[in-house]
Amino acid sequence: METNNILVKSIGKHSVHKFDLIENYVKSWSQKLMNNQFCSELVFIDCMCNCGEYICDGKQVLGTPVRIANLLRNVSFQYPHKKISLYFNDIDGNKINYLSKLLPANTRNFSIHLSANDGNEMIENLGRRLFGKKSIHYLLVYDPFEATIDWQAIKPFLNQWGEVIINHMVSDSVRAVKMAKSEEAIEKYEKTYQCSIEELIPFGSDKSAYEKRVSQIIKNLRFNEQDYYVASFPFFNSKNAIVYDLIFCTSNFIGFKLFKECAWKVFGGHSSNKKTYGNEIQYTLDFENNDIKIFEDSYCYSIHNIVDYIYENFKDKGKVPLKKVWEYVDMHPIFSTANFKTIIKNELKNEYDLTVCKSYIIFGKES
Ligand SMILES: C[S@@+](CC[C@H](N)C(=O)[O-])C[C@H]1O[C@@H](n2cnc3c(N)ncnc32)[C@H](O)[C@@H]1O
The missing domain is CATH 3.40.50 (Rossmann fold)
Known part of the structure; x- marks a missing residue:
């Protein structure tokens, strides 16, 4: 035609x-x-x-x-x-x-x-x-x-x-x-x-x-x-x-x-097609919590932001079943874990120095 x-x-x-x-x-x-x-x-x-x-x-x-x-x-x-x-x-x-x-x-x-x-x-x-x-x-x-x-x-x-x-x-x-x-x-x-x-x-x-x-x-x-x-x-x-x-x-x-x-x-591992010019791997100072945070743009999240989101919520909850971690992210209006579970686990292990096992993660405090 x-x-x-x-x-x-x-x-x-x-x-x-x-x-x-x-x-x-x-x-x-x-x-x-x-x-x-x-x-x-x-x-x-x-x-x-x-x-x-x-x-x-x-x-x-x-x-x-x-x-x-x-x-x-x-x-x-x-x-x-x-x-x-x-x-x-x-x-x-x-x-x-x-x-x-x-x-x-x-x-x-x-x-x-x-x-x-x-x-x-x-x-x-x-x-x-x-x-x-x-x-x-x-x-x-x-x-x-x-x-x-x-x-x-x-x-x-x-x-x-x-x-x-x-x-x-x-x-x-x-x-x-x-x-x-x-x-x-x-x-x-x-x-x-x-x-x-x-x-x-x-x-x-x-x-x-x-x-x-x-x-x-x-x-x-x-x-x-x-x-x-x-x-x-x-x-x-x-x-x-x-x-x-x-x-x-x-x-x-x-x-x-x-x-x-x-x-x-x-969107190839992001939450939108917005160009971020590599900012997603930059760290920023979070003065409020006296902490270093990965760059966050609510119009284009990266997998690092999902990792941060998990860490922030569970950081003092001790031993947490992985199932609970995935459920928490799945409730988020934008974040997804479906194709990123291995990457997320690796980042929690390597960047946050956590013990990541087959069915649970050990965060800080609580025992
Ligand atoms: C953004 S396009 C739709 C694209 C389409 N959904 C797609 O994914 O290929 C918007 C269309 O809405 C039609 N449109 C606008 N107002 C309308 C209305 N009140 N009722 C029905 N169609 C309307 C326009 O003619 C136009 O073709």
């Missing part, structure tokens, strides 16, 4: 990282669920899916819908007794038309549903079909171009047995909230951050203020007390400026751990 130069846009590497992360996660997620006897159907939704193709550095790159369709179609062959349903929607019918030509055909247990509507209305309607059915497991991707989030549409998905990935376009807000003048622009930010523009203006260019606000909204939208896990990973452009945060929400602890594992894998 010939590339359509109007629809197929150039993107930065950070967007390719986003596709890689979603694809990696769906690969592991689908295998876990297909092997779960209580799951009869897997549903993947991208309610703002675009046309399925991009250009990055002059090369064709496939977007989320095409990647996930190809991946899950293969999975459906391995599990013929389970159903897989995909829902792809974009407000622009031309994009959906283009996408339709890139997608694989339906089979008996694998179906793709395309639509060209407002994504918020689309998920509201779809929700009615999904909810209350415990054997259907869904993953909703909510990925707008701007900081426009309709929480009322997402709310039901945050309160069911399923998972949600939200793209929070924080760069849009950092740049434009302070300049918002038109009624339309003001309404957009008020809706996304669920507060008045007067309350938002002081946020200015402080990205962490917008991020905190979004995580507070997610917390407030939950109406049951059940444990809920939210992981958030920032994405940076080639100028090293933040573009968006990908926020992963779930009531499933295994899914939470899996998403963090995939993010650290995609």
Whole structure:
């Protein structure tokens, strides 16, 4: 098929990282669920899916819908007794038309549903079909171009047995909230951050203020007390400026751990693609605790920061089972141990001079 130069846009590497992360996660997620006897159907939704193709550095790159369709179609062959349903929607019918030509055909247990509507209305309607059915497991991707989030549409998905990935376009807000003048622009930010523009203006260019606000909204939208896990990973452009945060929400602890594992894998042993220019191996003086600490950047953690985090918590707890150490890190909203257990153990042994055995570590004091 010939590339359509109007629809197929150039993107930065950070967007390719986003596709890689979603694809990696769906690969592991689908295998876990297909092997779960209580799951009869897997549903993947991208309610703002675009046309399925991009250009990055002059090369064709496939977007989320095409990647996930190809991946899950293969999975459906391995599990013929389970159903897989995909829902792809974009407000622009031309994009959906283009996408339709890139997608694989339906089979008996694998179906793709395309639509060209407002994504918020689309998920509201779809929700009615999904909810209350415990054997259907869904993953909703909510990925707008701007900081426009309709929480009322997402709310039901945050309160069911399923998972949600939200793209929070924080760069849009950092740049434009302070300049918002038109009624339309003001309404957009008020809706996304669920507060008045007067309350938002002081946020200015402080990205962490917008991020905190979004995580507070997610917390407030939950109406049951059940444990809920939210992981958030920032994405940076080639100028090293933040573009968006990908926020992963779930009531499933295994899914939470899996998403963090995939993010650290995609970012090559860091928590983002931010350039750190080697700072992660620098030590800084921690005057408060009269200590030396490894450099820490909350927008791009390294494995050394995970090691520090473990040491800080357990340093006077004596003999601690390894299981307890891994559980502690796994609860963290960003840190992961999945592929780094050996490195972490070696650093604790060599850098902190601890005794590291097969099933426990001996920290200081307590005996
Ligand atoms: C960032 S792109 C989506 C990328 C896609 N999820 C992927 O990973 O390949 C955002 C898309 O959202 C669409 N869009 C914006 N507002 C929308 C709305 N209210 N409803 C549905 N689609 C919308 C735009 O047309 C655009 O194609």
